[in-house]
Amino acid sequence: MASRLIDGRHGAxxxxxxxxxxxxxxxxxxxxxxxxxxxTQWYILHQLVQEGPTMQRELVHLLQIERATLSVIAGALVRKGLIEQVTDDKDQRRKLLRATPAGTELWRQLPDLSTVINEAAFAGISDADKEAAVRVLRLATERLNAFSDQGNSK
Amino acid sequence: MASRLIDGRHGAxxxxxxxxxxxxxxxxxxxxxxxxxxxTQWYILHQLVQEGPTMQRELVHLLQIERATLSVIAGALVRKGLIEQVTDDKDQRRKLLRATPAGTELWRQLPDLSTVINEAAFAGISDADKEAAVRVLRLATERLNAFSDQGNSK
DNA sequence: ACAAATATGTTAGATAGCTAGCAGATTGTC
DNA sequence: GACAATCTGCTAGCTATCTAACATATTTGT
Known part of the structure; x- marks a missing residue:
């Protein structure tokens, strides 16, 4: 999906x-x-340290990614020893993710991305413009998802 | 880079x-x-069939991706027999990409993505909103690139 | 003319994302 | 209770992207 592809009548x-x-x-x-x-590993750490242990299936919704994708990324964090995966007692299919001490410690050393980067990107832009941008992007996203669904079922 | 990360004061x-x-x-x-x-393979075919043979280094600029990325994707198209890579006579570093007969033939069978998908996504949205969206996204992109450059040189 | 700098492409290894299909656990229905 | 459907997670295999490091080829500068 490149520059000129999306350029044209719809302004890129x-x-x-x-x-x-x-x-x-x-x-x-x-x-x-x-x-x-x-x-994305950062976001998972963020969730587990700031909000506490979270079901893997819950993270799928928070991150809006596929469960296969999360499975792989969580695996990377487990391999690095930053999080743990605990099978739920009541429902053995489910797994709870929680930060290890090493993960919590690492988190404390990380810079404060969430505010720094958002400030860097969007500070000073008018609310009206940001709202228009969200309006356009959200509508386009919904339509594109509908488009794909239609194509898949056909 | 997930939902809530970018949410907050800057409207997601x-x-x-x-x-x-x-x-x-x-x-x-x-x-x-x-x-x-x-x-991205589609875009390369688009370029080579519609605009004619193109230098690989030129495609890097058109697609705005790294040359390493293009190298891999072009390799996939070559493997499938859809394009050819020809070393330039004047400058043996450079390679010209051109569609093979098979690539040109395949192109003719492909649906017309460029208009169909853009229509599906953006039809009926006001020009003012689209312009605001581009304004916001472009400015944010420039600032984020500057941010990364600063971080890398530091 | 030669050495240094720059340009071009490739490979290796990483992240992030997807679909398809498998496996096990739970729930629902008859 | 048994069988089917659903839920949850995992693996395999793919695209697309990046950086780092390498190999060559060309250009520049002394």
Whole structure:
């Protein structure tokens, strides 16, 4: 999905959405690289340290990713010893994720990404513009998802 | 880079940029799956069939991706026999990419993604909103890139 | 003319995402 | 109680992206 593809009559919204996403991710990863933590790994740590232990299936909804994707990323954090996966007693299918002491300790050393990067990106932009941007992106996303669903069922 | 991370005072623009990007890519891939072509592979074919043979280094700029990334994706297209890579005579570092007959033939069978998907996503949205969205996303992208550069040089 | 700097492409190894399909656990229905 | 349906997680295999490091080829500068 490249620049000119999405350019044209619709003003390149899609192309800029892509670039903005990758620029944001790159900014996060630049700050996280010294700690050997990826951007989505960061969010999982954030959730587990700030909000407490969380069911894996719950994280799927919070992160809005597929369970297969989460499974792999959680696996990476387990391998690094930063989180633990505990099978639920009542329902043996489910797994609870919780930060290990090492994970909690690492979290304390990490820079405060959530505010720093959002400030860097969006400070000073008018609320009206930001609201318009969200309106456009949200509507486009809903329509694109509907489009894919239709294509898949057909 | 997940939902709540980018939420907060700045209205979740970043989170919606991500979702919109993936929704658009998914819509493309839904239509392309029967043909065994990925979304970025589609753009390369588009360029080579519609605009003619193109230097690999030129495609890096058109697609705004790293040359390592392009190298891999072009490799996949070569493997499938859809494009050819020809070393330039004047400058043996450079390679020209061109569609093979098989690639041109496949292109003719592909659905017209560029208009269909853009219409599906953005039709009927006011120009003012789309312009605001581009303004926000472009500015945020520039700032985030500057942020990363600063972090890397430091 | 030679050495250093720059340009181009590739490979290796990582993150993040998806679908498809498997396996085990739980729930629902007859 | 048994069988089917659903839920949850995992693996395999794919795309797309990045950085780092390497190999060559070309250009620049002394």
């Amino acid at each position: 919204v899609g192309a800029w959405a892509k670039r903005c996403y990758f620029a944001g991710r790159a900014a996060m990863e630049t700050m996280l690289r010294p700690f050997d933590v990826g951007s | 623009v970043g989170a919606w940029a991500k979702r919109c990007y993936f929704a658009g890519r998914a819509a493309m891939e839904t239509m392309l799956r029967p043909f065994d072509v990925g979304s």
